Amino acid sequence: MKAVAKLTPVPGAALIDVKVPTPMPQEVLIRVAATSICGTDLHIYDWNKWAQGRINPPLIIGHELAGYVEEIGSEVDSFSVGDYVSAETHLYCGHCKTCCNGKPHICDNLRIIGVDCNGSFAQYLTVPENVLWKNDPSLPPEIATLQEPFGNAVHTVQTADVVGKRVVIFGDGPIGIMAVSIAKAEGAETVLLVGLSDVRLEIGLAMGADEVINARRESVAEIIKHTEVVLEMSGSPIAIKQGFNLLENGGIFIAFGLPDAPVPIDISEEIVFKEITVKGVVGREIFSTWERGQQLLQQINLAPLVTHQLPLAEYERGIKLQKNYEAVKVILLPH
Amino acid sequence: MKAVAKLTPVPGAALIDVKVPTPMPQEVLIRVAATSICGTDLHIYDWNKWAQGRINPPLIIGHELAGYVEEIGSEVDSFSVGDYVSAETHLYCGHCKTCCNGKPHICDNLRIIGVDCNGSFAQYLTVPENVLWKNDPSLPPEIATLQEPFGNAVHTVQTADVVGKRVVIFGDGPIGIMAVSIAKAEGAETVLLVGLSDVRLEIGLAMGADEVINARRESVAEIIKHTEVVLEMSGSPIAIKQGFNLLENGGIFIAFGLPDAPVPIDISEEIVFKEITVKGVVGREIFSTWERGQQLLQQINLAPLVTHQLPLAEYERGIKLQKNYEAVKVILLPH
C-alpha cells in the first residue's frame, strides 16, 4: 500500500510502498477513505523540538481519519467488515489509575496514533477495537475525518460551561473556529474570536462569532474590557497574557493551546485575587465527547472549513497550504 | 484610644493616641479584646512594594480580631451592645455583578479592613454590620481572632475537595499548618507538609500531618513521586514549580500563596497534557466558610499556634518575633 512516513530524523516525509498491516486479535484493519492534516503532522514534518523528543522513525504519520472496516481481529466482537468508522486517536491502557477513574483520554500510558504508532496517512491502518467509533452514515468521509479535531473543540467548550456567558476565543486555527460554532450552540451569550488571519476570521464570523478581532491590527484590550470565559486555543504567550487580563473575578480560563516554552503568569493578580479557575484540556472524553460531537454535527456544518481535498500523493502540497494559512483544513484521499 | 498606625510612607509603624471612632448608621463599634498579626501586617510595616502601591497613610493597621460590640449605628438591627464578635475583613459593596452572583468576598469594589480603612491594632474599631460574625462563646478571644486566617485555610481545603486524596501542602506558615488539620478532618488520605522551619513543621506534625519535609535540607522530588492535590500556600516560585511537577494527570492545584512576581509555568506539560485544574483562592466565602470554620474548631485545637500574647504596646516585638520565625501567631491585647 501507499503511505506517508517519516523515515529518518530530519525534516520532511516520504511517500512509501509498504505491506498492508495485519490486525492483532483486538484490532481492526481500516481502509482509509479520508484523512486530514493536523498541526501535529506539520510539527512532525518540520521536525521541531517536540517531534525530535517524541517521534521514533520510521513512522507512518497522520491520525484524523474516516474509513471502512476491512478486516477484524479474532477477538473483535462489536464491529464487522464494512462498518463506516473513525477512531479516537488516544490509545489507552484501560488499567492505570487514571483509566480506572474514567479518564482514559489522559491515560498514564497514553499512546497516540501517528505519533507513537503507525498512522492514517496511508491506504490502510490498524487500530484497537476499543477506540473505534461508528460514524453517522450521513456524514461524508471528508467531514467524518474532522470529528477528531471537532471533538477537541467540543471538549474545550464543555469544560468551560458557557451557558449565558461572554466568551473570548483566542486562536483562529480550525479548532478555534469550530469552538465558535459550538459555544454559540451551547448558549454562550456572546462569542468573540481573536486571530491573525482575515480569511480565517471571516470563516469564524460565518460560523457564528458575534465579533472577530485581528490581533495583528487591532488592540484586544481596547475592544474588550472584561469577559467571563477565555478559551485559549492559540498557544501564544501574548494571547495567554491578554486572556488572563480580560477575565473578570471568578472567571474561567481553558488552556488548550500549547505554548513552546514556559509562560510567566502573574499568579497573585491574575489567579489568586480574582479567584480564576484554569483548566487544561486535551483530547476528547471517550466517548461522551464523540456522542456530543455527533449531535452537534446535525446543526453545525463544517464544510466551510474543508478548503482542499487532495490525493494522498500530494501530501506535501497539503502541508504547505496549511502552513501558509492558505488552507483551513486539507483532506487527503488515499484511494 | 491607643492604636498602631502607619503614619508616613516609610518602613515602621507608630503607637498613637487617637479619638475613638463613631459608628455610621450601618456600622458597629467594637472594643477589641484580641487582635493577631498577619503576614499582610508585616508587609505594611516593612513597606514592601505591594504596600507602597496600596496603602495610603495615615492608617491604623491590623484586621484579625475578636471583641465586644460597644455601640451600634442607628440602622443596625441584628447585633446588640455586648455581643461577642469577630469580623470578616473583606468589605463588599453588595451591588456589583460578583456580589450578585454570590461571591462578595471577591467583590469588584472590595475594601479590606486595616488595608483600605482603619484596622484592629487599636482599642476600638468600627465595622459594617454585614461583615460581623457572632463568636461561639466557648472560644477565648486569642482563638476567636484566628478565625479569619483559619477561614483562609478552610476555604483553600474546601475548594480542593480532598476526600480520599493524597494532599501536599507547600508552606509552613500558620495558614498552611491550619490547612493540615482541616485536610485531615475532611477525609484526605494523606497530608504531607513542605516547609522551611523545623519548629513549624513540628507543629504541623502535631496538627496531624502524615509527614513533613524541610525543603532546606530534603529533596521534595525524591520523597514524593506523585500527588492528587497540591495546596500552594507559600507563594514561592520553587514550590509552585515543584507542585506542578508532582501532580498526577487530572490533579488539582490550589493557588493561595502570593508570589511577588510572575512565575514561568510550563502550560503545555504541566496544565494541558495532564488536564490539571488550577483554582485561585482568596479570603473566605461569606459566611459559609465561617460556619464551617466554627464547626471545625470544635474538633481542631489552635492553641499550639498561639506562641505569644503581648500587650498592644509591644507590637514591634510581636512583628519581629513573627518575621524571624520565632513565633507562629502573635496575639496583641489592646486592653
Next chain:
Amino acid sequence: MKAVAKLTPVPGAALIDVKVPTPMPQEVLIRVAATSICGTDLHIYDWNKWAQGRINPPLIIGHELAGYVEEIGSEVDSFSVGDYVSAETHLYCGHCKTCCNGKPHICDNLRIIGVDCNGSFAQYLTVPENVLWKNDPSLPPEIATLQEPFGNAVHTVQTADVVGKRVVIFGDGPIGIMAVSIAKAEGAETVLLVGLSDVRLEIGLAMGADEVINARRESVAEIIKHTEVVLEMSGSPIAIKQGFNLLENGGIFIAFGLPDAPVPIDISEEIVFKEITVKGVVGREIFSTWERGQQLLQQINLAPLVTHQLPLAEYERGIKLQKNYEAVKVILLPH
C-alpha cells in the same frame, strides 16, 4: 388608590379603595405599570385548600409586576425615584442559615409578595430595596412583568443542565412554554412539550419545541421511549409517573409543578436502580437567575404569550380567561 383584595376567607376578590402605602426606611414605593395574573392568584381567588391554610385576609393579591419607583425610604441608597423596576417576590431575612449559604430564595423565614403581605394588583405597592430589580429599558412593562415567571423557567432549565440532552417538558402553562424556548437557547438536543391544550401547544411549537404531544389524545409512552431530562412543570400525578418511566439510567427529573397531594413513587425501580437525580426547584436565584433571564430576553420574544391586556378593574374577566385556558398570560394595567 385602587387595588384587588381578598377581604374575607371565601372564594372571590374585591376591587377596593385604600390609602397608598408609605415605604419603611428600607423600602421603596412602586407605581405599578403592569401586573400579571399567576396560577397562585387563581388559587387565592378560588380559595382552595392551600390558600385557606396560608392566606390571612384582608390582603391585596398579585406579585408579578413592572413599574416605577415613586418614593424611597430613608435608608434606601441603590435606587432613585423614577427607576424602572420589577421585584423578586421572595422576601428573605438575610440572616438564617439558608440565606447565609447563598440561597435566600428558600430562606427559612420566607415571605412572598401578594401571599404573606400586600401585593401588586394595585396602583402602588411597597417592596424592600433588597428585592428590587432594575429593568432593561427596552422591555415594555407588559413583558417586564413576566420576568418573574420567566425566571422560574430559567431556574428550572438551568438546574437540569440541558446542553446536548433530550428534554421532555410536562405542562403547557406559561412557565412550561417559556422553558421550551430557554431549553432550546441553552443547547438542548431536542425539546418535547407535553400538555393538554392545543392552543398552548401551538404556542409551544412557535417558541421552539421540536414536537408537542396533547396528552388528552395521544399516548406519551407510545411516542417517546426514553429521555435524559424531564422538566415536570404540571404538578399532575400522571405526568410525574410518566416522567419517571421515560427517564433513562442516570437521568434527571426536575420537580417544579406542585401536586395537590402525595404522589406514589416507585423508589426502587424509578430512582435507585436507574440512579436518577430528582431536584426540587422553586422561585429564582437572587439575582443570578434575573441576570440570565435578562440576557435570554434579548433573544426570546415573550409577546406571543401575552394574549390579553386589561384594566385592573376587569381583574375578574382576566382570572376567568386564564382559568378557562382562553388566555395564556393576562396583563392588568392599574393606571
Next chain:
Amino acid sequence: MKAVAKLTPVPGAALIDVKVPTPMPQEVLIRVAATSICGTDLHIYDWNKWAQGRINPPLIIGHELAGYVEEIGSEVDSFSVGDYVSAETHLYCGHCKTCCNGKPHICDNLRIIGVDCNGSFAQYLTVPENVLWKNDPSLPPEIATLQEPFGNAVHTVQTADVVGKRVVIFGDGPIGIMAVSIAKAEGAETVLLVGLSDVRLEIGLAMGADEVINARRESVAEIIKHTEVVLEMSGSPIAIKQGFNLLENGGIFIAFGLPDAPVPIDISEEIVFKEITVKGVVGREIFSTWERGQQLLQQINLAPLVTHQLPLAEYERGIKLQKNYEAVKVILLPH
C-alpha cells in the same frame, strides 16, 4: 465441586455437587476462599416477589467473595494464576450509551453475579476479567469479601458529599453501619444512625456514630429536628417519610434502600418548596469506588461486623442467623 443452588422455583436452596466451570476466553476461574451472605441471597432463598420475577433456576447463588485465580481464559492478560482477587458483581456490556458515558455500574444490559448467572456460594466460579479486583494482600478473605457491600456504603456516602454536614442514616443493616464509619472518615459533622436492633445500633456506636436511635422505642422526630443529609438505607416507607420531614431547605436525600412498593411522597412540600435533591444510588462506580474503599479499609476495621464464619455446608444456619438479626455478616468458607 460443592455449591449452594436454587434448583426449583420454591423457597429454600440445596447443597449440590456440580462440575467446576471452565472460563471463557475473557474470563478467569476463581477458587473461592470466602463468600458472604447478602440480603439479596435471603430474598432468593425465601423466593420473595422480586426473586420470582427475576431468578431462573437452576442457579448457584451468592456474589460477595474473595479468592484466588485458579485458571485464566485465553484472552485474559491483566491477571495471573494465583492472584488474590474479589469481583465487582455488576457485569456490564461496555457498549451501551450508559457504559459509554462512564457509568457501567448502571449498564443498560446489566447482569449480576448470583442473580443472572452462577454465583459465589461455591468452591469455584468464573467471572469476566473486566470486573476482577486485585485485593490488598493485608486484608484477610473474610474482610476482602466485604468490599462489595462496603463499596455500596462508600458510593452512598460519596454521592452525598458529607463534609461538614449533619447526617442521619436510616437502616442498621451491615451497609448502614458501614456508612456510619465512612461518613465520619469523610468529615461529616455528626452522624446519627436510626435502626431497629439494639445489637446492631451498639455496633454502629462502636463504628463511630455520634448517636443512635432505636425507632421501635424512640420517636425520631422528637430527637432530631433538622438535618442536612439523609442516607436512606432501610427501604422502609416510614423511614423515607421521616427522612424527608427532617431535611432542611436545600438538603440531600440519598435513596439506597429498596422499598417493596411505591411510597407516597409529598412532592410539593418535601421536594419543591425545600429544593431538596434526591439521588438514587446502586452498586459501585467501577472501579473508583473500589479504590476509595481500599483506602478507607486502612483506617476502618470491619472485623466487628463479621459475627460468624461457617463452612459452606452450613449455609442454611447462616441464612437463618442473618434473617433473625442474630448475625450481622455471616461468612461462608467453601474449602
